[in-house]
Amino acid sequence: xxxxxxxxxxSAIARILTDAxxxxxxxxEFCELFGAAKSTLSEDIDLVGQALKHFxxxxxxTVAGAAGGVRFRPLVGRERANGVLTxxxxxxxxxxxxxPGGFLYTSDVTAESDTAQRIGEILAQKYxxxxxxxVLTMETKGIPIALMTARALGxxxxxxxxxxxxxxxxxxxxxxxxxxxxIETMALARRAMKPGQRVLIVDxxxxxxxxxxxxxxxxxxxxxxxxxxGVMIATRQPEKKLVEGAKALLILESFDxxxxxxxxxxxxxxx
Amino acid sequence: xxxxxxxxxxSAIARILTDAxxxxxxxxEFCELFGAAKSTLSEDIDLVGQALKHFxxxxxxTVAGAAGGVRFRPLVGRERANGVLTxxxxxxxxxxxxxPGGFLYTSDVTAESDTAQRIGEILAQKYxxxxxxxVLTMETKGIPIALMTARALGxxxxxxxxxxxxxxxxxxxxxxxxxxxxIETMALARRAMKPGQRVLIVDxxxxxxxxxxxxxxxxxxxxxxxxxxGVMIATRQPEKKLVEGAKALLILESFDxxxxxxxxxxxxxxx
Numbered sequence: 210x211x212x213x214x215x216x217x218x219x220s221a222i223a224r225i226l227t228d229a230x231x232x233x234x235x236x237x238e239f240c241e242l243f244g245a246a247k248s249t250l251s252e253d254i255d256l257v258g259q260a261l262k263h264f265x266x267x268x269x270x271t272v273a274g275a276a277g278g279v280r281f282r283p284l285v286g287r288e289r290a291n292g293v294l295t296x297x298x299x300x301x302x303x304x305x306x307x308x309p310g311g312f313l314y315t316s317d318v319t320a321e322s323d324t325a326q327r328i329g330e331i332l333a334q335k336y337x338x339x340x341x342x343x344v345l346t347m348e349t350k351g352i353p354i355a356l357m358t359a360r361a362l363g364x365x366x367x368x369x370x371x372x373x374x375x376x377x378x379x380x381x382x383x384x385x386x387x388x389x390x391x392i393e394t395m396a397l398a399r400r401a402m403k404p405g406q407r408v409l410i411v412d413x414x415x416x417x418x419x420x421x422x423x424x425x426x427x428x429x430x431x432x433x434x435x436x437x438x439g440v441m442i443a444t445r446q447p448e449k450k451l452v453e454g455a456k457a458l459l460i461l462e463s464f465d466x467x468x469x470x471x472x473x474x475x476x477x478x479x480x
Numbered sequence: 481x482x483x484x485x486x487x488x489x490x491s492a493i494a495r496i497l498t499d500a501x502x503x504x505x506x507x508x509e510f511c512e513l514f515g516a517a518k519s520t521l522s523e524d525i526d527l528v529g530q531a532l533k534h535f536x537x538x539x540x541x542t543v544a545g546a547a548g549g550v551r552f553r554p555l556v557g558r559e560r561a562n563g564v565l566t567x568x569x570x571x572x573x574x575x576x577x578x579x580p581g582g583f584l585y586t587s588d589v590t591a592e593s594d595t596a597q598r599i600g601e602i603l604a605q606k607y608x609x610x611x612x613x614x615v616l617t618m619e620t621k622g623i624p625i626a627l628m629t630a631r632a633l634g635x636x637x638x639x640x641x642x643x644x645x646x647x648x649x650x651x652x653x654x655x656x657x658x659x660x661x662x663i664e665t666m667a668l669a670r671r672a673m674k675p676g677q678r679v680l681i682v683d684x685x686x687x688x689x690x691x692x693x694x695x696x697x698x699x700x701x702x703x704x705x706x707x708x709x710g711v712m713i714a715t716r717q718p719e720k721k722l723v724e725g726a727k728a729l730l731i732l733e734s735f736d737x738x739x740x741x742x743x744x745x746x747x748x749x750x751x
Contacts, residue, residue: 213534216490220531223494224538229594242535260491263484264513267495312647316669320639322631323500348620349639350647353627360593368591368620376583376621376685398587414647 213243215253223257226281227267230330231337231363235278254279265289282337283330283361287480293327294475298459301442301473307464313471319413319441320353328458329357331479332411332439335456336362339436341409343367343402345428347395347420351413354441358411367401367408369427377401381430385423386451388416395423397431404432415443415457418450425452442473484514486524494528497552498538501601502608502634506549525550536560553608554601554632558751564598565746569730572713572744578735584742590684590712591624599729600628602750603682603710606727607633610707612680614638614673616699618666618691622684625712629682638672638679640698648672652701656694657722659687666694668702675703686714686728689721696723713744 221242226234239250258269258279267283285293297318306314318324332354341362346355347369359366373380373396380396387393402408410424421438428435443450443457458479462472492513497505510521529540538554556564568589577585589595603625612633617626618640630637644651644667651667658664673679681695692709699706714721714728729750733743 215487216527217531217534219487219490220494220528221535221537223491224498224532224535227495227499228537232594256487257491260488261495263488264492264495266492266499308647308649310646314647314649314669314671316639316648317636317672320627320630320637322627322635322637323503325627326631349623349641352620352623353637356591356593356596356624356627359591360597364593365588366591366593366624368587370620375581376579376585377587378579378585398585400585401588 213245218243218245218250218253219257222253223261226257226269226279227261227283229363230267230281230283230361231333233272233276233278233280238278280363282334284334285327285331290331291475291480293331294458294480297324297328298473298475301459301461302470304468304470306471307469311464313414313442313461315413315442316350319350322353322357325353325357326360328354328441329359330361331458332358332441332456333361335439335479336409336437339409340407341436342406343408343433344411345369345402345408345424346411347371347424351411351441354413355411358409358439362409367397369395369397369424372396373398381427383423383427383430385426386417386419387423388419393420393423395420395427397427402428402431402433406431406433407436408433409436410438411440413441415440415450415452415455417447418452418455421450421452421455443476484516489514489516489521489524490528493524494532497528497540497550498532498554500634501538501552501554501632502604504543504547504549504551509549551634553605555605556598556602561602562746562751564602565729565751568595568599569744569746572730572732573741575739575741577742578740582735584685584713584732586684586713587621590621593624593628596624596628597631599625599712600630601632602729603629603712603727604632606710606750607680607708610680611678612707613677614679614704615682616640616673616679616695617682618642618695622682622712625684626682629680629710633680638668640666640668640695643667644669652698654694654698654701656697657688657690658694659690664691664694666691666698668698673699673702673704677702677704678707679704680707681709682711684712686711686721686723686726688718689723689726692721692723692726714747
């Protein structure tokens with residue numbers, strides 16, 4: 210085998226680590242791939258970590274112990290997070306997004322893969338320490354950002370449905386208070402969650418918090434544990450939400466009916 | 481400013497390019513970030529490209545012209561694609577995945593962010609040359625792989641719904657032939673697609689092809705253009721599908737009712 214140069218190793222290490230956020234890579238894995246000694250690889254990884262940190266492209270962290278190694282977390286610094294959220298708020302204030310019934314059109318924004326990824330990364334960094342095993346969302350609109358949050362955390366996504374489906378197998382069904390005090394149904398495949406699992410709830414929008422509280426109830430039905438609730442955008446009103454302790458990236462302050470636009474600002478919690 | 485070393489630049493370049501698949505980055509962007517000359521950056525990018533290629537981690541491509549620059553495509557080589565799809569087929573053959581009514585439980589697999597990403601990358605590489613502007617899927621199960629296909633292609637996702645929703649604004653609704661010859665409804669927000677846009681359809685499962693043909697009809701309603709149809713898994717039977725020219729990563733050959741498992745194999749098209 211040709212000797213692999215440091216320049217080549219660095220590019221490959223940066224790609225491999227950053228492509229699998231929050232997953233622990235054993236040093237031996239790289240030694241084998243590159244045919245290099247552990248000490249050499251340690252130096253390489255330090256160099257990659259310094260570069261990522263310098264340019265606010267995320268952090269490499271060393272994990273000690275038998276199952277240890279190095280992992281990448283796509284941490285977004287305060288300044289960059291502020292830039293992302295301010296740009297997002299500005300887009301959501303564009304004319305034409307206000308819909309009849311006090312709704313805001315956001316589907317185009319949340320389904321952009323790069324925007325969803327940035328939102329997921331900024332949400333995820335609040336919850337690394339809570340060590341979730343799963344991300345739970347309720348179909349449909351929140352799925353892209355929930356998937357990208359799960360990607361940043363290196364865990365799986367679980368999707369609750371409006372009704373049980375033949376291709377999901379047996380399911381647990383619960384009722385919850387939806388918008389406008391309607392009773393709604395939520396279903397989750399019985400095999401989707403196990404007792405004791407630590408679950409982060411993610412959704413795109415919170416007004417009363419009924420759907421989120423429904424997900425909390427669902428997680429309890431499975432004897433699993435809620436470790437957090439993160440949403441892209443929460444309305445200022447009502448101040449009191451059905452679910453407690455939710456963190457929102459953006460606050461929908463009000464609708465300016467005269468100008469026909471929403472008033473949105475980044476939440477102090479994230480910037 | 482401290483002089484930024486090549487080792488530092490390479491890690492950062494690898495991270496920036498691979499994190500935004502199929503997006504063109506201008507060389508000037510990097511010159512500014514690193515305070516280095518274009519010739520130096522050209523050499524850096526060559527080094528990163530060689531390393532990625534060497535370890536089958538994707539390809540860097542130079543795009544000529546005024547809007548030119550360099551882009552990353554997460555191409556997956558034949559051998560690696562075969563490994564991914566064989567492992568996926570084996571997982572789908574696990575006991576317990578067969579459900580009443582001839583359904584296969586796949587939601588856990590498709591909602592794993594890393595699995596969805598690999599599936600999306602392998603699907604996307606068949607369609608780079610068709611230059612899609614959008615990926616379209618129908619809620620709910622196909623969304624994770626459709627989002628990851630859109631990510632690899634560097635385009636947005638659009639999600640068709642089972643019914644129009646107040647928070648999507650005015651919508652186009654069509655009927656299509658669902659499974660079991662039932663007439664089903666599909667709705668898509670009017671603002672989600674523009675005439676002339678090039679659309680790749682992605683879904684997780686194809687049996688008769690009715691839902692996919694519904695998406696083809698929907699795209700025509702918007703005077704947009706279908707550039708391809710890609711699915712994760714297609715059933716062997718019926719051989720004649722309602723939609724033409726769909727490419728599947730996996731073929732569901734049959735259900736082995738005695739052993740209670742599905743028989744799944746990678747499609748020759750992709751390995």
